[in-house]
Amino acid sequence: MSFDVAKFMxxxxxxxxxxxEFHQAVEEVVLTLADYINANPKYADNKILERMVEPExxxxxxxPWVDDKGEIQVNRGYRVQxxxxxxxxxGGLRFHPSVTLGTLKFLAFEQVFKNSLTTxxxxxxxxxxxxxxxxxxxxxxxxxxxxxxxxxxxxIGPNLDVPAGDIGVGAREVAYMFGQYKRIAxxxxxxxxxxxxxxxxxxxxPEATGYGVIYFAxxxxxxxxxxxxxxxxxxxxxxxxxxxxxxxxxxxxGKVVTVGDPYGYVYDPDGIxxxxxxxxxxxWTVYRRPIKDFADKFGLEYRExxxxxxxxxxxxxxxxxxxxxxxxxxxxxxKNGCKCIAEGSNMSSTKGAVDAILASKILYSPGxxxxxxxxxxxxxxxxxNSMRYNWTSEEVDAKLQQIMSDIHETCREYGQEGDYxxxxxxxxxxxxxxxxxxxxxxxxx
Numbered sequence: 001m002s003f004d005v006a007k008f009m010x011x012x013x014x015x016x017x018x019x020x021e022f023h024q025a026v027e028e029v030v031l032t033l034a035d036y037i038n039a040n041p042k043y044a045d046n047k048i049l050e051r052m053v054e055p056e057x058x059x060x061x062x063x064p065w066v067d068d069k070g071e072i073q074v075n076r077g078y079r080v081q082x083x084x085x086x087x088x089x090x091g092g093l094r095f096h097p098s099v100t101l102g103t104l105k106f107l108a109f110e111q112v113f114k115n116s117l118t119t120x121x122x123x124x125x126x127x128x129x130x131x132x133x134x135x136x137x138x139x140x141x142x143x144x145x146x147x148x149x150x151x152x153x154x155x156i157g158p159n160l161d162v163p164a165g166d167i168g169v170g171a172r173e174v175a176y177m178f179g180q181y182k183r184i185a186x187x188x189x190x191x192x193x194x195x196x197x198x199x200x201x202x203x204x205x206p207e208a209t210g211y212g213v214i215y216f217a218x219x220x221x222x223x224x225x226x227x228x229x230x231x232x233x234x235x236x237x238x239x240x241x242x243x244x245x246x247x248x249x250x251x252x253x254g255k256v257v258t259v260g261d262p263y264g265y266v267y268d269p270d271g272i273x274x275x276x277x278x279x280x281x282x283x284w285t286v287y288r289r290p291i292k293d294f295a296d297k298f299g300l301e302y303r304e305x306x307x308x309x310x311x312x313x314x315x316x317x318x319x320x321x322x323x324x325x326x327x328x329x330x331x332x333x334x335k336n337g338c339k340c341i342a343e344g345s346n347m348s349s350t351k352g353a354v355d356a357i358l359a360s361k362i363l364y365s366p367g368x369x370x371x372x373x374x375x376x377x378x379x380x381x382x383x384x385n386s387m388r389y390n391w392t393s394e395e396v397d398a399k400l401q402q403i404m405s406d407i408h409e410t411c412r413e414y415g416q417e418g419d420y421x422x423x424x425x426x427x428x429x430x431x432x433x434x435x436x437x438x439x440x441x442x443x444x445x
Contacts, residue, residue, distance in 0.1 A: 003037045003044055005030050012053055019102030021322060025109050025347055026053055028354070028366075032428040036414075046444075048436045052112065055105065057081040059155050063129055065147045067140050077148050079127035079155055079163075082108035085438040088159055089125030090115055090375060090382075092166030095144075095173065099128045106322070107166075110346050111375070113431030114368040117407045120379035125161055127152070133168050134288045145176035153181045158189045158385070164378050165194040167321065170240070170285045171206070175199075190385025193378035202381035203393040205374075208400055209344065210244030212373015213317060214252065215404040217342040220363040223412075223421065226339075228315075229253035234308045236260045237319035238291050241344045241371070243281045245317055246272050258308035260320065261291040265308045267301045312336040319344035327352030334360045343367035354424065361420050369407055369427040376403045 005027075012026050030049060037043045063075040078101060081089045091111040094104070104126045112124030129148060133141055156163060165174050174194045181191055188200075195201035204211070214228065221227055231254040235242050238259045246256040255271030259280060272280065276298055283289050295302035309316060309329040316333050318325045322345060330353035333341065340363040343349065348367055349357070357364045377400055384390055391399075407427075414433075415426020 003030075003034050005034050008049065016102070016105070019100075019105060021106040021347070022102050022109065024323075024351060025106040028347075028351070028424070029109075029113070029428050029432070032422075032425040033432060036429050036432075042440065043436055046440050048439055051439065052083060052435070053109065055080050055082045055108065056084060058101070058105075059152075060101065061151045063131070063144065063148045063151070065140075065143045067143075068137055073144075075129045075131045075144070075148075077127070077129040077151060078104050079152060079161070080104045080108040080125055081155075081161055082124045082126070083112045083435060084123035085435050085442060086116060087121035087123045088157075089161035090122035090164070090378065091124055091126040092128075092164045093169045093173075093177075094126070094128035094166040095131045095133055095168035096128070097130055097132045099130045103322075104128060107346055110368050112435060113428060114372045115375055115379075116431040116434045117369060117410060117427060118372050118376045118379060118403055119406060120376065120403075122375065122379050122382075125163075126166075127163055128166065128169070131168070133173070138172070141173060142176045145173050146180040149177045149180040150184065152177075153184050156181075156191055158191050158382070162190065162378075162382060163192055164375070167239070170194075171196060172286075190382055193381040195381070200381070200385050202377055202384055202396060203391070204396040204400060205377050205381060206240050207244040207247070208377035209241045209371050209374030210246070210319070211248045211397070212376065212400060212404050213241070213245050213319070213342050213344040213370050214248040215373065215401050216365055216370035216408055217315060217317070217340055217363075218252065219405060219408040220340060220342070220365060220421075220423070224363070227252070231255075231314040232257055232312070233315045233317060234258045234311050234313040235317045235319055235344075236265070236308055236324055237321075237345065238280060238284045238294070239319070240285050241374075242317075242319040243277065243285075245319060245344060246277055246280075250277070254315070257313070258311055259291060259294065260308055262320075263290060264292065264302060264304040264306055266291055266295045267303060267308075267311060268298075309333050313338055315340045315342065317342050317344050318348035320348075321345050322347045323350050325349040325353050327356050329353060330356040334362060339363060341365070342370045344371050346371065358422060358424065363423075365411070365423045366427050368431060369411055369423055372407055373400055373404055376400060
């Protein structure tokens with residue numbers, strides 16, 4: 001009996017109402033896996049996909065804290081422990097007003113495949129809270145993080161679940177949470193990644209996701225005998241991913257001409273580099289300031305309420321958030337001559353955008369493949385913590401490049417269709433096989 005995608009998705013939507021992003025992430029995977037599962041019936045016989053879409057555990061809790069005015073505030077915290085078949089749960093914490101259980105389930109589901117692709121022994125998870133750190137003092141952020149960890153600590157551990165940062169959770173937040181975990185658990189252990197260098201962090205971790213996107217784009221371009229040299233790149237995000245992506249593009253001879261936030265974007269036809277890039281790096285990640293401040297500082301053009309995909313380019317890199325690139329945006333990029341789209345955020349593109357991109361046959365990598373550099377170096381941080389040892393930046397960067405190269409080859413192994421490589425199909429099948437085989441081997445658990 002062939003795998004029935006429509007019936008499967010009907011069941012998923014019925015059991016998970018009001019979670020469109022989770023539905024979107026699952027549907028993309030099952031559509032690309034259907035033929036593979038039909039050719040390998042052991043996965044259907046063992047109900048692997050039915051088990052993979054169900055989190056192994058979901059924790060939801062209140063987070064009370066006191067603001068600087070002495071008023072009590074209450075947020076909601078979550079941890080979705082999706083799949084531990086190949087290792088401890090691993091995935092970031094997101095602090096943002098838009099965080100819901102459905103958002104985190106989609107991110108945790110994507111994380112399972114992404115972590116599998118790295119070849120490192122990491123399962124998939126995701127967590128966070130509907131907390132908005134913008135405009136909050138350091139003391140308010142500290143009090144929130146401490147309250148959040150006071151509940152979360154009992155559900156995590158270096159061999160159980162190792163969270164990291166994500167949107168709204170940078171080095172400051174990770175440090176506050178680590179300090180609270182250490183105080184409550186009375187142990188110094190690698191329970192979080194993205195830590196500061198002075199207490200167990202890894203070199204290249206802040207740069208890893210942005211660098212990894214460009215290493216993956218470089219590998220895709222190489223299949224066409226091309227490179228980053230002389231290329232014009234448009235980028236959407238101004239956080240860690242976007243700024244270090246800009247740095248790596250500059251190192252490889254290209255130029256990035258845009259950077260944005262939820263309110264608009266800045267256009268710099270000369271390319272963002274030197275003093276401009278150094279000013280930009282901490283603008284959002286440390287100071288939580290809008291991208292317009294960057295435009296005002298250097299007299300650059302700020303386009304309010306618009307997205308950078310209207311700018312002609314060779315390469316486009318969405319690095320902000322999910323579904324930031326829609327079908328119209330994709331068609332505009334293709335019309336303007338874009339040769340390659342490499343996602344730096346999770347599920348950057350809507351289904352309509354992905355369909356349009358694949359139909360055009362331009363190079364395109366989904367986030368679960370091209371933005372895996374961040375979690376890869378998080379995995380390397382876990383290894384260094386276990387060894388009580390630190391690799392040099394050159395050693396970590398070399399390992400990151402090798403991991404991104406290996407992910408690219410896995411995608412090509414499963415996604416090559418004649419002269420064209422469908423990296424979406426390749427990433428989904430490549431990430432699925434390792435987890436699915438481990439689940440079968442471990443029995444019905």
